[in-house]
Amino acid sequence: MTTTTTETQSPPREKAVGRGIDRVDGPEKTTGTARFAAEFPYPDLAYAALVHATVARGRITGIDVKAAEAVTGVLSVLTHLNAPVLKPAPARSMLDLSTMVSATSVNYLNTDEVHWDGQPVAVVVAESLEAARYGASLVEVTYQEFPAVLDFAAEEANAKPQPSSILGPGSAKKGDAEAALAVAPVSVDLRFTTPPHNHNAIEPHATTAVWDGDRLTVHEGSQAISWMRKHLAVRFGIPERNVRMTSPYVGGGFGGKGSIWPGTILTALAARATGRAVRMMLTREGVYRTVGGRTPSTQRVALGAGQDGRLTALIHTSVTRTGKVGGNSESVTEAARHLYDAENILVQQKLVEMDLLPNTFMRAPGVSIGTFALEAAIDELAGELGVDPIELRMRNEPERNPLDGKRFAHRKLREAYALGAERFGWAERTPEPGSMRDGRWLVGMGVATAYHSSVQFTANVTVRLSADGTVVVRCGFQEMGMGGATAQAQIAADELGVPFEAVRVEYGDSDLPTGPMAGGSAQTASIAASLLSACEKLRGSVLALARRSGDSPLRGQRLAAVEARDGGLYRRDRPDAGESYEAILYRAGRPSVEAAIGSESGLGALAGQIRFMAKFVNDQRRWVKAASGAQFCEVRVDPDTGEVRLSRWLGVFDVGRVINAKTAASQLRGGIVMGIGMALSEETLVDPRNGRVMNPGLGDYHIPVHADIPPIDIHYLDEPDPTMPLGLIGIGEVSITGVAGAIASAVHHATGKRVRDLPITLDKLL
Ligand code: MOS
Numbered sequence: 001m002t003t004t005t006t007e008t009q010s011p012p013r014e015k016a017v018g019r020g021i022d023r024v025d026g027p028e029k030t031t032g033t034a035r036f037a038a039e040f041p042y043p044d045l046a047y048a049a050l051v052h053a054t055v056a057r058g059r060i061t062g063i064d065v066k067a068a069e070a071v072t073g074v075l076s077v078l079t080h081l082n083a084p085v086l087k088p089a090p091a092r093s094m095l096d097l098s099t100m101v102s103a104t105s106v107n108y109l110n111t112d113e114v115h116w117d118g119q120p121v122a123v124v125v126a127e128s129l130e131a132a133r134y135g136a137s138l139v140e141v142t143y144q145e146f147p148a149v150l151d152f153a154a155e156e157a158n159a160k161p162q163p164s165s166i167l168g169p170g171s172a173k174k175g176d177a178e179a180a181l182a183v184a185p186v187s188v189d190l191r192f193t194t195p196p197h198n199h200n201a202i203e204p205h206a207t208t209a210v211w212d213g214d215r216l217t218v219h220e221g222s223q224a225i226s227w228m229r230k231h232l233a234v235r236f237g238i239p240e241r242n243v244r245m246t247s248p249y250v251g252g253g254f255g256g257k258g259s260i261w262p263g264t265i266l267t268a269l270a271a272r273a274t275g276r277a278v279r280m281m282l283t284r285e286g287v288y289r290t291v292g293g294r295t296p297s298t299q300r301v302a303l304g305a306g307q308d309g310r311l312t313a314l315i316h317t318s319v320t321r322t323g324k325v326g327g328n329s330e331s332v333t334e335a336a337r338h339l340y341d342a343e344n345i346l347v348q349q350k351l352v353e354m355d356l357l358p359n360t361f362m363r364a365p366g367v368s369i370g371t372f373a374l375e376a377a378i379d380e381l382a383g384e385l386g387v388d389p390i391e392l393r394m395r396n397e398p399e400r401n402p403l404d405g406k407r408f409a410h411r412k413l414r415e416a417y418a419l420g421a422e423r424f425g426w427a428e429r430t431p432e433p434g435s436m437r438d439g440r441w442l443v444g445m446g447v448a449t450a451y452h453s454s455v456q457f458t459a460n461v462t463v464r465l466s467a468d469g470t471v472v473v474r475c476g477f478q479e480m481g482m483g484g485a486t487a488q489a490q491i492a493a494d495e496l497g498v499p500f501e502a503v504r505v506e507y508g509d510s511d512l513p514t515g516p517m518a519g520g521s522a523q524t525a526s527i528a529a530s531l532l533s534a535c536e537k538l539r540g541s542v543l544a545l546a547r548r549s550g551d552s553p554l555r556g557q558r559l560a561a562v563e564a565r566d567g568g569l570y571r572r573d574r575p576d577a578g579e580s581y582e583a584i585l586y587r588a589g590r591p592s593v594e595a596a597i598g599s600e601s602g603l604g605a606l607a608g609q610i611r612f613m614a615k616f617v618n619d620q621r622r623w624v625k626a627a628s629g630a631q632f633c634e635v636r637v638d639p640d641t642g643e644v645r646l647s648r649w650l651g652v653f654d655v656g657r658v659i660n661a662k663t664a665a666s667q668l669r670g671g672i673v674m675g676i677g678m679a680l681s682e683e684t685l686v687d688p689r690n691g692r693v694m695n696p697g698l699g700d701y702h703i704p705v706h707a708d709i710p711p712i713d714i715h716y717l718d719e720p721d722p723t724m725p726l727g728l729i730g731i732g733e734v735s736i737t738g739v740a741g742a743i744a745s746a747v748h749h750a751t752g753k754r755v756r757d758l759p760i761t762l763d764k765l766l
Helices: 026-030 097-101 129-138 152-158 177-183 225-236 262-274 284-290 367-385 389-395 413-424 484-496 523-547 581-588 602-622 661-680 739-751
Strands: 046-052 058-064 074-078 120-126 140-145 172-174 186-194 206-212 215-220 243-246 278-281 297-305 311-323 344-354 436-438 441-453 461-466 471-474 503-506 562-565 568-571 578-580 592-597 626-637 644-654 712-717
Touching: 046 129, 046 262, 046 284, 058 120, 074 129, 074 262, 097 225, 120 129, 120 262, 152 311, 152 344, 177 297, 177 311, 177 344, 186 367, 206 262, 215 225, 215 262, 225 243, 225 262, 262 278, 262 284, 297 367, 311 367, 367 389, 367 441, 367 661, 367 739, 389 413, 389 441, 413 441, 413 626, 413 644, 413 712, 441 644, 441 739, 461 484, 461 523, 461 581, 471 484, 484 503, 484 523, 523 562, 523 568, 523 581, 523 592, 568 581, 578 581, 626 739, 644 661, 644 739, 661 712, 661 739
Parallel strands: 046 278, 215 243, 311 344, 471 503, 644 712
Antiparallel strands: 046 120, 058 140, 074 120, 172 344, 186 297, 206 215, 206 278, 297 311, 436 441, 441 626, 461 471, 461 592, 562 568, 568 578, 626 644
8 A cells, every 4th residue: 555645735643743844943044043153153253264285286395374474363374384283083993983074084284295186284363254365365385296196087997996884885796797788688788977066055164163271162064063073082182071063053964064074173273273262164165175075987887688678687887986085985886786686786886096185975975876877777778678667667676685685674666656657647758759849848758766775873862851741852963954853853742742842852062962973864763763762761760750659540550551642641541541741740759850862971882882783784684774766857858959957856755654744855855956956967077187176166066046946746655664763764865866867868758869977968968
């Protein structure tokens, strides 16, 4: 059975979970009272600006700061000659997830080495933003230049196999895919390329840092305050408890605020050097030069099939890049491991290390570009076979994970496509390319599968219930605009049987119980797992108070025999027998009761981490867990100019239980919008001669505007995943996957042209 929910037609439920409740942080944002990282006032605030290296690889031979120091208001010019000592960045380790935030290994202003064009080589601190930026423009640096690896296209042949890591496995195979491909009755063997992409959150990266003795407070738009706190403690050689990072609001992250980039570290360094509170707000160009983005890729997808459309060979290989001083290996072939039941499979990922700013997390790292190639190739094979592209997918839909026979925790792609085809009107599509028109526009319809693996992190949570029936949930997580606090309030309300309005969620401060990273589509489920346990513990404590009293109708009751509802605990067998929390706590003389999950002590936290990892690894061994979906789009292409306009979008997603129908739809839409940018316009241009980004700003790097986005119809298959807390699967990233593949296929349907090189700009269609 398939049930569907959209944010406009959610079924009436008395529970808070599932409802399309407005975000609790909405009023602060819409009235402008929300305080972002660059808005924390300090009476002695100074401003910092970066000086960027203008060579890709080399050594600083001279640095002239006199003109900058002479600017009125300039307090200090920090360089490698006078900056305070910074300890090295911790190397990444699977045993300590916090090390994931080490974006680069460069010891800023503690070295004369330059590792990318744009690396900060000096920081100017001044009484005003204008003086700092003007001063920075006057710093003169000379370099000895070294040969550098800068041309991705030229380096493809030098790529090395990518080792397996926490961010994804390297290579895998089943049978002999090359041999099967060679004898397949029908086959395609295709090469795809995607360009680098940069982060363009509404809020550019900003940091406000202040020292009090050897205590550091940092206000930062961050996706990982707990992990960054630890990183800063290591860098500045102080105990972790001496660092506090707050991040009450984040104006968009998408992975770009998931690691610690030089601006953050150098603001804290500047504050230490000057003894002032210091603020640094990166310019948009500053973000391009100091915050990594998405790797470019070249990919091969080769598919062999019998005349019946059953796949005999599936090959997906990729080459991507990292920086020599950091970066992530991306899981480009992830979807190819799980989507199609091919007899023979080969997936292989290769990497080149380059003298460029390292790449970083960017919404569905690897998978968003990998599903472009894989899904466009499936569409091409469907064309070769003369089979409908949805039908081809259904003929190859596996019962178990194709590579290793593991069970799927949740797999609803048949239902997703069936519902999507019906709602989108797929049957009206005539298969012949160029056969559908609307006036002068060529019309095309395309589909693609969305897929994103599901992970979780540890989360410490406390829940406090007060005698007046109000609840406070505390966890140091991050709100980037996706509605995390609202979702957790909904969960707590149901678990404790109180109104949604009675719950307050505190987040965005590393002094709170240690939260997870907001990344990997993992935050909501990670917190929910601990929140469910905390609420159960709390119900137990409250019941224990009641059980002790001879007056209580709950006397002698077991926890399993009572339920939390209507602001109290009630017997399941006798719904009228129970007590309000107020009555129980009042009688016990307790103003509140609190429950905590997770340890904050070093040893306890480590033990918790190890337990969690063991459970996680065991879970991953048993199940393949993922969010998935079916993307449907309609394009209109101008036959004379090659202009592509999207006219309709529909996505059906299997994301397990939906906690908030409104914020979930919004987040899924956002991923599709980001995918549309990737498909049609976004491209970072790196000069292969000097490694400099040539279009570092929104004037030249084209992200979609409102007029580029069609109506986006979102549907869920609202069925809980049995292996996830509350049955919810993370939704942050799945909806960007498949988007570019669906658009490429729709453009082919409209025009008969296959564009295998993103973005699909009009010059490639003429
Ligand atoms: Mo996401 S790319 O893990 O913020």
